[in-house]
Amino acid sequence: MPKTNVQHIELTKARTGIRGLDDITNGGLPQGRGTLLAGGPGSGKTVLALQTLVSGAVNGEPGIFVAFEEDSARIIANAATFGWNLPALENKELFFLDTKPRPDVVCAGQFDLSSLLASLKAKADQMGAKRIVFDSIDVLLSLLDDPLAERRELFRLNDWLVSSRLTGIITCKNNDSCQSRLDYQDFMQYMVDCVIFLRHEVDNRVTHRTLRIVKYRGSGFYAGEVALSLGDSGAEVVSFPLSAPCESASTERISSGVARLDSMLGGGYYRGAAILLSGAPGTSKTTLCGSFVLAACERGEPSLFVGFDEPAHEIVRNLRSVGIDLGPHVASGLLHIQSIRSSLTGAEEHIGTLRNLIDTHQPRCFVIDPLSAIINCDSDASRRRMPEQLLALTKSAGVTLVCTSLLGGNDALNEATNIQVSTVADTWIHLSYNVLSGERNRALTIIKSRGTEHSNQVRELILNSDGITLADVYQAEGEVLMGTSRWQKEIAEKAAEELLQASVEHKRKELELAQAEVNARIEVLQREMAVKRGELEMLLATEANRLKLFERNRDELWSMRSGDDQKISSSS
Amino acid sequence: MLTTPPFLEPALKTTDEIFAFRLYVAGEAPNSILALRNLKSLCQSLYGDNYRIDVVDVLLSPERAWAEGVMVTPMVMRISPVPVIQIIGNLNNSDQALNALGVVMENRV
Numbered sequence: 001m002p003k004t005n006v007q008h009i010e011l012t013k014a015r016t017g018i019r020g021l022d023d024i025t026n027g028g029l030p031q032g033r034g035t036l037l038a039g040g041p042g043s044g045k046t047v048l049a050l051q052t053l054v055s056g057a058v059n060g061e062p063g064i065f066v067a068f069e070e071d072s073a074r075i076i077a078n079a080a081t082f083g084w085n086l087p088a089l090e091n092k093e094l095f096f097l098d099t100k101p102r103p104d105v106v107c108a109g110q111f112d113l114s115s116l117l118a119s120l121k122a123k124a125d126q127m128g129a130k131r132i133v134f135d136s137i138d139v140l141l142s143l144l145d146d147p148l149a150e151r152r153e154l155f156r157l158n159d160w161l162v163s164s165r166l167t168g169i170i171t172c173k174n175n176d177s178c179q180s181r182l183d184y185q186d187f188m189q190y191m192v193d194c195v196i197f198l199r200h201e202v203d204n205r206v207t208h209r210t211l212r213i214v215k216y217r218g219s220g221f222y223a224g225e226v227a228l229s230l231g232d233s234g235a236e237v238v239s240f241p242l243s244a245p246c247e248s249a250s251t252e253r254i255s256s257g258v259a260r261l262d263s264m265l266g267g268g269y270y271r272g273a274a275i276l277l278s279g280a281p282g283t284s285k286t287t288l289c290g291s292f293v294l295a296a297c298e299r300g301e302p303s304l305f306v307g308f309d310e311p312a313h314e315i316v317r318n319l320r321s322v323g324i325d326l327g328p329h330v331a332s333g334l335l336h337i338q339s340i341r342s343s344l345t346g347a348e349e350h351i352g353t354l355r356n357l358i359d360t361h362q363p364r365c366f367v368i369d370p371l372s373a374i375i376n377c378d379s380d381a382s383r384r385r386m387p388e389q390l391l392a393l394t395k396s397a398g399v400t401l402v403c404t405s406l407l408g409g410n411d412a413l414n415e416a417t418n419i420q421v422s423t424v425a426d427t428w429i430h431l432s433y434n435v436l437s438g439e440r441n442r443a444l445t446i447i448k449s450r451g452t453e454h455s456n457q458v459r460e461l462i463l464n465s466d467g468i469t470l471a472d473v474y475q476a477e478g479e480v481l482m483g484t485s486r487w488q489k490e491i492a493e494k495a496a497e498e499l500l501q502a503s504v505e506h507k508r509k510e511l512e513l514a515q516a517e518v519n520a521r522i523e524v525l526q527r528e529m530a531v532k533r534g535e536l537e538m539l540l541a542t543e544a545n546r547l548k549l550f551e552r553n554r555d556e557l558w559s560m561r562s563g564d565d566q567k568i569s570s571s572s
Numbered sequence: 573m574l575t576t577p578p579f580l581e582p583a584l585k586t587t588d589e590i591f592a593f594r595l596y597v598a599g600e601a602p603n604s605i606l607a608l609r610n611l612k613s614l615c616q617s618l619y620g621d622n623y624r625i626d627v628v629d630v631l632l633s634p635e636r637a638w639a640e641g642v643m644v645t646p647m648v649m650r651i652s653p654v655p656v657i658q659i660i661g662n663l664n665n666s667d668q669a670l671n672a673l674g675v676v677m678e679n680r681v
Contacts, residue, residue: 101660102641102658104658105658105659105660106659106669106672107668108659108663108664108668108672109661109669110664111644112644112645114601115598115630115631115642116643118598119637122634123634140643
């Protein structure tokens with residue numbers, strides 16, 4: 001068979017092992033090619049590059065780290081804070097080369113990287129390296145001080161990567177204020193197969209790190225900007241697979257923890273749904289969350305309660321005061337309560353934290369109280385993205401999510417603009433308060449509940465030491481009555497009812513009496529009737545006898561007078 | 573005309589010290605060849621015959637080069653007299669090279 005000249009080169013990918021990054025790159029960085037990682041100071045370039053190298057080293061792809069900027073000893077020490085044990089990998093699976101130029105080095109004329117690359121190739125062959133990182137190439141390039149020479153060396157580097165079949169990451173500073181570096185940066189972006197930008201900025205006093213794939217030759221990728229978080233175990237990208245797993249919708253209902261609310265919702269929340277509880281401060285949002293979690297724990301379902309800016313033991317104490325005792329479930333490990341400070345990172349980084357919590361605790365029921373704490377402190381853009389990502393997270397995990405949104409006002413219509421969750425949530429319950437006759441009462445309304453029939457009635461929410469109960473509210477002259485007004489109305493209605501019942505009884509007795517009277521009269525008349533009938537019968541009998549007697553007497557008289565046969569016969 | 577700055581003069585006058593250089597090259601790369609030529613002519617004009625140049629091919633002994641902190645080529649290291657001075661590049665920029673070697677130029681505009 002003749003050989004074909006055109007070789008079909010399959011694009012293979014090197015997994016970075018960085019959560020989320022492998023998702024948005026559809027599998028990792030281009031294998032045997034170069035990737036440019038550009039970003040400002042503190043944007044996570046070195047961490048991202050090193051993590052990719054370490055993950056390769058652990059999974060049978062040894063790597064070389066060429067440090068132009070930092071001492072390798074310091075890099076190794078810094079990596080220990082992420083729990084990566086580099087000394088154990090060093091020299092066998094990982095090799096660090098310090099190429100930091102001496103501070104007093106003088107450049108007098110052109111130089112090139114050919115010797116460095118040649119010696120690196122020898123080292124790579126010797127240790128079987130598959131990956132290589134050039135950390136901050138610009139330190140070296142800036143010595144050249146010649147755009148043309150800089151381009152030439154970059155080209156040499158990229159060429160070398162491809163010919164050595166090494167997966168390379170080249171980091172480079174990318175400071176918007178520094179115009180002088182733009183020339184070779186532009187060139188580098190055209191040259192390499194994959195370009196990733198990292199950004200680090202402060203918005204509303206909260207630090208955000210973001211990552212964006214600018215280009216990726218021959219591969220699909222997510223082109224939007226995603227959040228990058230540097231956590232305890234390294235870098236993590238807050239994103240989800242390009243094709244989300246399509247799980248079938250559950251028709252199972254689970255209890256909200258409040259029986260009346262379950263019946264208002266036609267049986268409870270759907271399993272796997274997202275439920276939003278919105279309302280002003282003190283409208284029992286947290287207590288409803290507590291009821292939900294308690295019901296979940298009593299069903300034996302592992303649950304997770306994330307409280308922003310409220311310590312776990314305070315949550316337990318406060319809920320105990322309304323008859324919701326989560327203590328035993330926390331002790332048994334069924335329920336995990338995690339307190340997180342909202343202002344530490346941006347909203348999207350929080351999603352990363354929540355994702356890790358879900359992974360660790362594998363809850364079936366999940367509460368975030370309040371969700372608005374992390375959304376309101378953030379920029380508009382991430383406020384839009386964050387709920388979407390959160391719901392993608394809980395839906396893919398099949399977790400039933402109840403989250404609360406704190407509102408300053410009492411107007412439900414305002415919420416749509418305040419929190420985007422309201423548009424994506426499956427069930428939205430609004431809690432408000434009603435001030436009337438010098439008291440404040442809580443009210444509960446179901447604003448929407450997808451896929452379920454639900455009551456349109458406002459209910460009064462009554463909170464006492466036994467938890468939450470829902471009561472009907474009274475409408476009087478266009479106003480909703482709650483609390484003691486409702487109680488007064490209830491008493492008044494009860495009295496009116498009793499009065500009505502009494503008067504009916506009275507009337508009944510009157511009528512019964514009248515009936516009895518009529519009956520008595522009927523009896524008298526009947527007796528009179530009988531008497532009259534007797535009299536009549538007697539009269540008729542007497543008359544008949546009289547007639548019979550008369551005829552007999554007449555015949556006898558005739559015979560006694562010896563009359564002839566010519567009788568004056570009576571016709572009878 | 574080239575001359576040494578006043579604070580270096582006593583050292584030059586009192587000793588017959590050899591000026592020792594080590595030049596790291598990458599095989600016969602153009603920049604490496606250029607560097608050797610430039611270094612030779614520079615030394616000739618500065619020190620007459622009172623110098624020595626060792627050439628190290630990094631491609632042949634990469635481990636040594638790494639151990640001595642040599643990453644790019646060509647690179648010149650003045651071993652003696654101390655302090656050690658490092659100059660990278662092909663030395664086409666002689667002003668920079670002379671500055672590094674502690675030589676100042678006179679009669680320059």
